Amino acid sequence: MIARFKVSSTVRESTLQPAGTATGGEIPITLRPSTVTEVLAGDLRVGQTINLSRPGKLDESIEGMEDVEPNKEYLLFVEAYPDGRASIIGGDEGIFKPAQAGAAFTSKKFGTVTANTLQSAARKAHP
Numbered sequence: 001m002i003a004r005f006k007v008s009s010t011v012r013e014s015t016l017q018p019a020g021t022a023t024g025g026e027i028p029i030t031l032r033p034s035t036v037t038e039v040l041a042g043d044l045r046v047g048q049t050i051n052l053s054r055p056g057k058l059d060e061s062i063e064g065m066e067d068v069e070p071n072k073e074y075l076l077f078v079e080a081y082p083d084g085r086a087s088i089i090g091g092d093e094g095i096f097k098p099a100q101a102g103a104a105f106t107s108k109k110f111g112t113v114t115a116n117t118l119q120s121a122a123r124k125a126h127p
Helices: 115-125
Strands: 002-007 012-016 027-041 049-055 073-080 085-088 095-100 104-107 111-114
Touching: 002 049, 002 115, 027 115, 049 073, 104 115, 111 115
Parallel strands: 049 085
Antiparallel strands: 002 027, 002 073, 012 027, 027 049, 073 085, 073 095, 095 104, 104 111
């Protein structure tokens, strides 16, 4: 799924029990509520709030994984789960920051692209 999100200033820590693991095998995760402001591909709805999750505790940085900042808007590639969480797909590669007036986005790996380019690529990959 590809959508534009407004990230909340609220953040909380939680744990996740991976499927197939015994009790006590929980891993720490950080949850940041974010509101969908535009949907480019997928089943999300504008106005829907999703808890963006990333592995680790709030004060832990994970090498090679940028975190979203509070009160900012991003275009994100995500995988959504039935429990209201979503994970950013591909680490930094799934995070695009607004570049200019919301018409273009930048990523460390892909440089500057437009929302239309990303939407078109998603349609070709998943017709």
